Amino acid sequence: MLTKAETESTRRIAPAALRAFLEDALRACGLPEQDADVVADAMLEADLTGQDAHGVFRLPGYVRQLNRGAFNPRPTITVLERSPATALIDGDQGMGHLVMTYAAKLAIELARASGVGWVGARRSNHAGAGAIYAAIPVAHGMAGIYGAASSVNHMAPWGGSEPLLGTNPIAVAIPAGDEPPVILDIATSTASNGAIRTHELEGLPMPEGWVQSRRDGSPITDPRRINEGTYLPMAGHKGSGLSIVIGLLAGPLNRAAFGRDVRDFAAPAGGALNVGQFVIALDVARFVPLDLFKAEVDRHIRDLAAATRLCGVDEIRVPGQGRAARRTERERSGVPLAATLLAQVDEVAKSLGTEPLSARA
Numbered sequence: 001m002l003t004k005a006e007t008e009s010t011r012r013i014a015p016a017a018l019r020a021f022l023e024d025a026l027r028a029c030g031l032p033e034q035d036a037d038v039v040a041d042a043m044l045e046a047d048l049t050g051q052d053a054h055g056v057f058r059l060p061g062y063v064r065q066l067n068r069g070a071f072n073p074r075p076t077i078t079v080l081e082r083s084p085a086t087a088l089i090d091g092d093q094g095m096g097h098l099v100m101t102y103a104a105k106l107a108i109e110l111a112r113a114s115g116v117g118w119v120g121a122r123r124s125n126h127a128g129a130g131a132i133y134a135a136i137p138v139a140h141g142m143a144g145i146y147g148a149a150s151s152v153n154h155m156a157p158w159g160g161s162e163p164l165l166g167t168n169p170i171a172v173a174i175p176a177g178d179e180p181p182v183i184l185d186i187a188t189s190t191a192s193n194g195a196i197r198t199h200e201l202e203g204l205p206m207p208e209g210w211v212q213s214r215r216d217g218s219p220i221t222d223p224r225r226i227n228e229g230t231y232l233p234m235a236g237h238k239g240s241g242l243s244i245v246i247g248l249l250a251g252p253l254n255r256a257a258f259g260r261d262v263r264d265f266a267a268p269a270g271g272a273l274n275v276g277q278f279v280i281a282l283d284v285a286r287f288v289p290l291d292l293f294k295a296e297v298d299r300h301i302r303d304l305a306a307a308t309r310l311c312g313v314d315e316i317r318v319p320g321q322g323r324a325a326r327r328t329e330r331e332r333s334g335v336p337l338a339a340t341l342l343a344q345v346d347e348v349a350k351s352l353g354t355e356p357l358s359a360r361a
Contacts, residue, residue: 011361012335012336018047025349028352029073042132049131053195056335056341057198057201071094084114085111087107090123103133103277104136108281116280116281118280122276130169130185133146133171134173138175142282144281151275169246170188175297177298179297179301181320182297188242190210196226256277258276
């Protein structure tokens with residue numbers, strides 16, 4: 001629910017209008033129609049489900065990378081290695097949304113035959129919300145897992161001051177029956193890069209505990225000083241350790257970048273980024289009949305949501321319930337966009353010669 005102040009500073013955009021705008025912008029950058037459809041769908045999905053930092057918010061950055069040649073608008077995605085249950089793909093520096101959609105579909109194909117499919121990717125790029133790719137197997141009666149070695153290092157290893165780790169996200173999706181699928185999508189930092197950059201765009205102070213000074217570890221709350229600091233991992237050393245293991249499985253295992261080898265995708269051009277990611281699909285029916293599993297997941301979701309609450313707590317939510325509720329509300333009422341963001345993407349449209357988003361709503 002938006003506050004009164006948020007309502008006054010935002011505008012609701014119909015999903016169809018937002019999708020058409022994204023597709024037009026991507027095609028103007030050289031993506032073929034089918035590929036523009038895939039990326040626009042993924043970005044819209046992020047906005048509909050409340051992962052706002054991975055939707056239209058990302059368009060200006062993507063357009064810059066496409067225009068400068070850092071992203072390949074017409075990649076040829078190839079399978080480098082394949083076994084009954086594993087595969088390694090080369091993304092040809094295409095947009096990560098395309099590479100990860102390909103990876104998820106291949107993981108499903110492998111899992112149909114072998115029960116599990118693990119697909120790693122190299123030479124990919126930022127793919128937006130990881131939940132999108134973890135959730136693709138759910139429609140096929142499978143659980144899905146997504147992980148990535150981020151395309152820029154914002155975190156230091158626990159106790160350090162040098163940014164050698166990304167916010168390396170992990171997403172897990174588990175099918176349910178009548179209840180929404182259980183979907184967890186988290187960065188390994190206390191706050192995601194998208195959340196921090198949103199504060200920067202809006203000029204809003206950040207809470208203490210998000211960013212620390214590289215010099216002395218003191219809190220940084222001014223978003224204009226982000227480059228002076230490093231992001232803090234969630235749960236201290238636990239988040240740092242999780243970032244390391246996800247990064248190693250997404251990076252070196254796929255012959256992709258990790259640690260000092262990572263190049264900031266926003267830095268001046270000077271070579272391929274070689275972003276690494278993976279998608280895993282697990283065929284539930286290899287363990288238990290799918291309908292039985294879904295019924296059990298439903299039962300446990302309801303038990304958890306109905307658990308005795310602490311004083312002052314309105315509800316207990318299982319991962320996935322909030323995103324399902326936001327989708328229903330935003331499909332009906334439109335996607336809320338801040339005035340500053342709307343103005344920014346209208347400028348992008350002007351530079352591309354496409355119709356501004358504000359004129360379509």
